Amino acid sequence: MEWKLFADLSEIAGGRTVTVDAEPGDTVGDALDALLAEHPDLRDRIMEGDELADHINVLVNGSNVAHEGGLATELDDGDELALFPPVSGG
Numbered sequence: 001m002e003w004k005l006f007a008d009l010s011e012i013a014g015g016r017t018v019t020v021d022a023e024p025g026d027t028v029g030d031a032l033d034a035l036l037a038e039h040p041d042l043r044d045r046i047m048e049g050d051e052l053a054d055h056i057n058v059l060v061n062g063s064n065v066a067h068e069g070g071l072a073t074e075l076d077d078g079d080e081l082a083l084f085p086p087v088s089g090g
Helices: 008-013 028-039 040-046
Strands: 002-005 017-019 057-060 082-083
Touching: 002 008, 008 040, 028 040, 028 057, 028 082
Parallel strands: 002 082
Antiparallel strands: 002 017, 057 082
8 A cells, every 4th residue: 555645744754655565454554553664753743652643634535534434444455545744824
């Protein structure tokens, strides 16, 4: 599976897209764990203890998983994962 990272998250990980070892049937949480295993520097930016920070948005196919199954959301083949920190501008 591939994560798309935005804003400073892409800088921390060294790229806007990161491929991780996750497959259909795994959960978003599994894919997030794989991302953090590959890029542990992201942990301080997106986690609060063992939980995903409230201000971090995780999307699957453009839909925020917080409004659906959360990190327990099961992945399907071809799903697009994205991780957004809060962004402001004007």
